[in-house]
Amino acid sequence: MAQVPQTFFDALAVRTWCGLALETLGRAREEIDAINVYPVADGDTGTNLYLTVESAAGAVEAVFAGHAAGPPGSAGGRPDGPTLADAVRAMAHGALIGARGNSGTILAQLLRGMAQVLAGCESPQAGGRDLRLALRHAADSARAAVAHPVEGTVLTVASAAAASAESTEGDCGTVARAAYAGARTALAETPSRLPVLERAGVVDAGGRGLVAVLGALVETFTGERPRGPAAHAGRVPEARGSRQRAAGAVEAAERVRVAGAEPAAVDAPGEHARVPARPVPKGPPATPGTGHAGTGVPDVTADAEQGVPGEPGARGGSGNASHARGTSREDAVAVCAEPGEGPGGADAAGQDGPAFEVIYLLEAEDAAVVRLRERLDVLGDSLVVVGGDGLWNVHVHVDDPGAAVEAGIEAGRPYRIRITHFGAGDVHTTGAERPPRERAQRAVVAVVPGEGLAGLYAEAGATTVLARPGEPPASGELVQALRRAHAREVVLLPNDAELRHTAAAAAEQVRTEGVRVALIPTRSAIQGIAALAVHEPERRFDEDVVSMTSAAGATRYAEVTVAEHESWTMAGICQAGDVLGLIDGDVAVIGPDLTTTAETVLERMLAAGGEMVTLVLGEDVPDTVARYLEGRVREGYLAVDTVVYRGGRQGALLLIGVE
DSSP states (O other): OOOOOOSSBOHHHHHHHHHHHHHHHHHHHHHHHHTOOSSOOOSOHHHHHHHHHHHHHHHHHHHHHHHHHOSTTOSSOOTTOOOHHHHHHHHHHHHHHHOOHHHHHHHHHHHHHHHHHHTTOSSSSBOHHHHHHHHHHHHHHHHHHBSSOOSSSHHHHHHHHHHHHHTOOSSHHHHHHHHHHHHHHHHHHHHHHOHHHHHHTBOOHHHHHHHHHHHHHHHHHHSOOOOOOOSBSSOOOOOOOHHHHHHHHHHHHHHTTOOOOOOOOOOOTTTTOOOOSSOOOSSSOOOTTOOGGGOOOSOEEEOTTOOOTTOTTOSOOSSSOOSOOOSSHHHHHHTOOOTTSGGGSGGGTTTTOOSEEEEEEEEEOHHHHHHHHHHHHHHEEEEEEEEETTEEEEEEEESOHHHHHHHHHHHEEEEEEEEEEOOTTSHHHHSSOOOOOOOEEEEEEEEESSHHHHHHHHHTTOEEEEOBTTBOOOHHHHHHHHHHHOEEEEEEEOOSGGGHHHHHHHHHHHHTTTOEEEEOOOOSHHHHHHHHHTOOTTSOHHHHHHHHHHHHHTOEEEEEEEOSSOEEETTEEEOTTOEEEEETTEEEEEESSHHHHHHHHHHHHHTTOOSEEEEEEETTOOHHHHHHHHHHHHHHOTTOEEEEEEEESOSSSEEEEEO
16 A cells, blocks of 8 residues: 655544554464464464454544544534544554454553553644654553563563664654664564573564554555564474464474463354244343353353454463463462563463453443452463553453453453353363364354344354444454354355445455355344355255345344434434334334334334244343234234344344344
């Protein structure tokens, strides 16, 4: 991408930097994954960094889109565009809520540290001096976020970049070049500072990712892409596919007594990914991953694939102290030592480490977070807590995930909880590489808007990607889901019209890896259910795709939701709080309450005919609504069946499908 050089930092520069950083990490992702041997060799650092920056870039794009559209009810956009403060705050927030793994969490804090300085600039544009201050504050705040910093990691690289920038005078381009040069030098020296890296013959993976991000910063201000650093120290492993590269990293780590953390295998979906054409619910599907150790927290996602390598959020990255820990409270703290200092040194990294990774966002006051850090530091290791202003991202490795979540509950309100189990019998616990499992012939990957629907799809054998309200999955997440399916042929159901291009990009990327991917443009989870109902793994792939596409296309869909503000719609003007009925994506009904609006929507849909009605209830919708609608269908349409599911936190109050 050709860039026009500029000497100052403004909102457009932030947007350009995020876009270039995403491109750069996209090119370097597999290389970074392959050299990920510290703190555990799970081959996902590049992927985690990519997903974190993708979230940051998406947040910045949303700010620009919001200014282009203008405030609600306006005739056009705002010509001035977002300010520097708007852009950097969006970048930091996007990185915070989308941070994956150790490496992504630390990068999120680096971006937040920069944003805190740049957002406070008195002028609308930041210069070289401001960038120097931002880089220093970023490095210091990231180091402070890690419970037990270790040298020879991304923290070292960040500090070196800041020091090099501080010794330079000039505009933003000059400062960025100096920071990049300092980071490259420090990266090359990481093997000499961390024995694990030296014996594996690689540089630090997290540091390599940061150098890529700083290289994008140089390109933003100069228009020139700097030469990338070497990833290997003295030897270059054989080039292989991403999974094999991850396994190679495990082998390298094993040679230096670092146990890997590749999670246990699970059966590949796809062999029986089928639901009945007329499913009869037996109560709401179980919500996967909820209720760890009696916590009672509803918004918990336990990785259904048990953390397959490359899964966003799986352990990896750099910057934390050793994973070695004893069984007592004293041992758990004592092992967090600098490399080479007793049992907590780098040479012991990864041996007998905790079995779970726990990540969650947390709404809490500063004082409560201080206490949380102390408690989690005793419970486990690899502790990184980043954020501020009431919103935090917590990352820790523990043996008791329930206790880690309960600690978050005591501190505030944890949500978007991810618990990854590194199961027994994998390389993490046995020290031996597990043979790769055979690919399934065919699988289905689906994006679903709620935990209840995720359970329904998973029961049918599909690999699911959860899309929470206002947080659509990025292309990198879809790529990882397609890989997790571990099949030769994959059917992808985006279940959202706005995800079509994102899904197409993910499908195209996975096709380059030799997987046959068919994208069925489902626009609602209801259409996805219809497609999955006719899925026949035994059929020829093309025939199966045609049948599923036909079933989805024959299903009309609707949703009932609440208007957030006054707006013009196809059905007239709605006020904030009105209940809206959308049919095939357009507002068709404006009503006073859920039941009345849903009844009107359903009657309009059935007026054109239908054989089966599907109702998916949101988390707070009472069962009485479903019973009333079922009764109305029985009274007016004797030949029409009705099925009801619980969708959990799906955004809309009610989803309706008519086949």
